[in-house]
Amino acid sequence: MENLAGIFINSVFAGNILLAYFLGMCSFVAISKNIETAAGLGFAVIFVLTVTAPVNWLIFQFLLAPGALAWAGLPNVDLSFLKFITFIAVIAAMVQAIEMIIDRFSASLYAGLGVFLPLIAVNCAILGVSLFMVERNYDFMETVVYGFGAGVGWFMAIVAMAAIRIKLRYADSPRGLEGYGLTMIVTGLMAMAFMMFSGMAG
Amino acid sequence: MKLQRTKAFQTLARPIWGDNPINIQMLGICSALAVTVQLNTAVVMALSMTFVISFSNLIVSLLRKIIPRNIRIIVELSIISSLVILTDEFLKAYYYDISKQLSVFVGLIITNCIVLGRAESFALSNPPHLALMDGVGNGMGYGAVLVAVAFFRELLGFGTLFGFQIIPDGFYAAGYKDAGFMLLAPAAFILIGLFVWLQKYLSGKS
Numbered sequence: 441m442e443n444l445a446g447i448f449i450n451s452v453f454a455g456n457i458l459l460a461y462f463l464g465m466c467s468f469v470a471i472s473k474n475i476e477t478a479a480g481l482g483f484a485v486i487f488v489l490t491v492t493a494p495v496n497w498l499i500f501q502f503l504l505a506p507g508a509l510a511w512a513g514l515p516n517v518d519l520s521f522l523k524f525i526t527f528i529a530v531i532a533a534m535v536q537a538i539e540m541i542i543d544r545f546s547a548s549l550y551a552g553l554g555v556f557l558p559l560i561a562v563n564c565a566i567l568g569v570s571l572f573m574v575e576r577n578y579d580f581m582e583t584v585v586y587g588f589g590a591g592v593g594w595f596m597a598i599v600a601m602a603a604i605r606i607k608l609r610y611a612d613s614p615r616g617l618e619g620y621g622l623t624m625i626v627t628g629l630m631a632m633a634f635m636m637f638s639g640m641a642g
Numbered sequence: 643m644k645l646q647r648t649k650a651f652q653t654l655a656r657p658i659w660g661d662n663p664i665n666i667q668m669l670g671i672c673s674a675l676a677v678t679v680q681l682n683t684a685v686v687m688a689l690s691m692t693f694v695i696s697f698s699n700l701i702v703s704l705l706r707k708i709i710p711r712n713i714r715i716i717v718e719l720s721i722i723s724s725l726v727i728l729t730d731e732f733l734k735a736y737y738y739d740i741s742k743q744l745s746v747f748v749g750l751i752i753t754n755c756i757v758l759g760r761a762e763s764f765a766l767s768n769p770p771h772l773a774l775m776d777g778v779g780n781g782m783g784y785g786a787v788l789v790a791v792a793f794f795r796e797l798l799g800f801g802t803l804f805g806f807q808i809i810p811d812g813f814y815a816a817g818y819k820d821a822g823f824m825l826l827a828p829a830a831f832i833l834i835g836l837f838v839w840l841q842k843y844l845s846g847k848s
Contacts, residue, residue, distance in 0.1 A: 461676055462676050463750070524730070525723035525727060528753070532715075532716065567749070567753045571749050571750070572746055575746055614839070617838075621842065624834045624838065625831065625832050627831045628828040628829070628832035631826075635826065635827070
């Protein structure tokens, strides 16, 4: 349990997928102009990450990893080089499926998240989490917790950024720096603040 | 007709400065920053990226008339992923140490918005030779920013360039210290912010 809590806290704060590993920057910069859309996208990311990371884990462990096909009588086959194309296909398919399920069962949720879901398929954070989970050899529960934690971390970062950008509209920033340049510098300052949590995961 | 006036040359040159994918179009920052602690990883990453984007542009452009519109994203993603797999296997075979350092970031070229963005907005509507030029140009524009960031981070963070010591020993003896901050994530964000500022300032003047 302690290990799982550690992974969760680390993925939310010190190992924040956005602020420490720079993943999901594109949509972070583009969508963080107001809090509601930022929160909508953030929720969608949490949701998709929590679903796709475990699914990719299962596929990797039982189909792609070296020796994973032993159950099919092929112990010497190593398909791990196929992981990029498989993961991205799984993510695109999952996103599409989630979109259809939400559309069918919850109109209000669809109205909130629907527009963001297609964007998420090409969000680096989603693929990044799946690749990190392979590289760090997480087991199944750790993957679930890591996927969820990474999503929460991304959510917090984008909502905080949207709030800061609203305040920044009234600031008198130097010409040329306003907009994108300033966003990057503010992100840098936020990343510093999040690093201060690094002792917590211990 | 002078070389600089040809369409091919302009397609190549525009993304390197005036329409730089990172500084102006704000694309592809995701994987850009994590590999810029050292110059050699940044250079390898820039080359891999240039390779992937040039060929994905070329292939998408060659196939542009036969790709059905409603499944084009999946087709583009499979082309890109195949190229990324090639790059990753090549790096693992010949440059194992660097491939270890780049870890997941070579794989993340797949979701790099520049590659998909150029395939969507340029390669699908332009002939192959222009698409190839656009790919090379965008790869180089991306690489230029990466190398510039890595230059400052490695020089100020380790006192080295490509692993060779640049700051003389005398400086350290006199009390100079490497700025460890440069090696951390926030420094990369702030450096990019400053580059954007510099480029906007310079291009605003002319």
